Amino acid sequence: MSSRQPRILICGNLVWAHEEARQCFDGLADLVVMDSPNRADFLVGLKSGGKYDQIVGIYRHNTSADRIGVFDEEIIDALAETGTVKWIAHNGAGYDQIDVSRCANKGDFHILHPLGPPSTTFHGFTSNLGISVSNTPGAVDDATATTALYLVISCLRNYAWAEQSLRQGTFKSGLDPGRAHDVTGRTLGILGLGGIGLRLAHLVHAFPMRVVYYSRNKSASAPEWCEYIDSLEGLCRESDVLSLHVPLRNETVHLVGEKEIRTMKKGSIIVNTARGKVIDEEAMIRALEDGHLSSVGLDVYPNEPLVNPRLLEFPQNVLLPHMGTENQDSQRHMEVRALTNLRDFLRDGQGNDLIPELRSKL
Numbered sequence: 001m002s003s004r005q006p007r008i009l010i011c012g013n014l015v016w017a018h019e020e021a022r023q024c025f026d027g028l029a030d031l032v033v034m035d036s037p038n039r040a041d042f043l044v045g046l047k048s049g050g051k052y053d054q055i056v057g058i059y060r061h062n063t064s065a066d067r068i069g070v071f072d073e074e075i076i077d078a079l080a081e082t083g084t085v086k087w088i089a090h091n092g093a094g095y096d097q098i099d100v101s102r103c104a105n106k107g108d109f110h111i112l113h114p115l116g117p118p119s120t121t122f123h124g125f126t127s128n129l130g131i132s133v134s135n136t137p138g139a140v141d142d143a144t145a146t147t148a149l150y151l152v153i154s155c156l157r158n159y160a161w162a163e164q165s166l167r168q169g170t171f172k173s174g175l176d177p178g179r180a181h182d183v184t185g186r187t188l189g190i191l192g193l194g195g196i197g198l199r200l201a202h203l204v205h206a207f208p209m210r211v212v213y214y215s216r217n218k219s220a221s222a223p224e225w226c227e228y229i230d231s232l233e234g235l236c237r238e239s240d241v242l243s244l245h246v247p248l249r250n251e252t253v254h255l256v257g258e259k260e261i262r263t264m265k266k267g268s269i270i271v272n273t274a275r276g277k278v279i280d281e282e283a284m285i286r287a288l289e290d291g292h293l294s295s296v297g298l299d300v301y302p303n304e305p306l307v308n309p310r311l312l313e314f315p316q317n318v319l320l321p322h323m324g325t326e327n328q329d330s331q332r333h334m335e336v337r338a339l340t341n342l343r344d345f346l347r348d349g350q351g352n353d354l355i356p357e358l359r360s361k362l
């Protein structure tokens, strides 16, 4: 290896922030682009002397899964075996494609400089963590909350359905104003008042909607008009529209299931911009079929890019193909945030956005 600089692997889409990447790592690290067509090639590349040898940090985007799959046990073990990879900077708020418990279990380490004598720019990193993982909170809040807002409005007012009627040349026929409601005055229930949920709360307060929320803990950032409900059941009972903003973890799979849906009022709406598996999709479809739910607004699905065709049978549903952060401004922010985490790790030994599960182990 001729270079004495640490090497950073760009794994998946880096589209908007090339100049920022250059500035971040100039004189600090060499960037290597992951060009493996499949997982086998990637794993070989990580081995000593391979094309990804001596990588210390990885910028990861979900698009890399198309070629090498998610960062599951097999990939995390291979990264740990390199002995050099110490930071995965995920581009995205949701990091459910990374086996973070495996990262945390990779044992103690104290590194000074994996490539040789300590340099003035890479001071090292001391932690009880095996491989650190950061995400990009904050950078996604506005775009994802705006997507949820669109789904809330369109479900209540039947706008997406109305557009379908126009495009089919039937101008409003089949639509029934008796199925639509004003947004103003409805109650929005927010499940998970993190950055995205809170941004949505502020947006809908403009109408105003009444805003209630449930989180594991009462949020210190919640404004006084944003009312805490101390159980999920209570939240479901209060909400005309329930909007989901919790990460996908083992304990949040099917968090909203048959019981929660049936606790909601007849004719209510569910909006999901978080992750598809947080809802029991079968229970949700049953509730659409018997009219307990009037519609759902979805940006996420359990097995993307597959979409359950039964969801398409309801013209009142508003269905987007995971558009949460699909705009250049947010994507640039996300890329910069992920790269900055890597830069800070290299320079200071610690990136800002270490994920909560690993932060608690520090």
Ligand SMILES: O=C(O)C(=O)CO
Pocket (backbone or CB within 6 Å): 091, 092, 093, 094, 095, 140, 144, 322, 323, 324, 325, 326
């Ligand atoms: O940031 C994420 O996790 C997303 O899903 C973007 O929509």
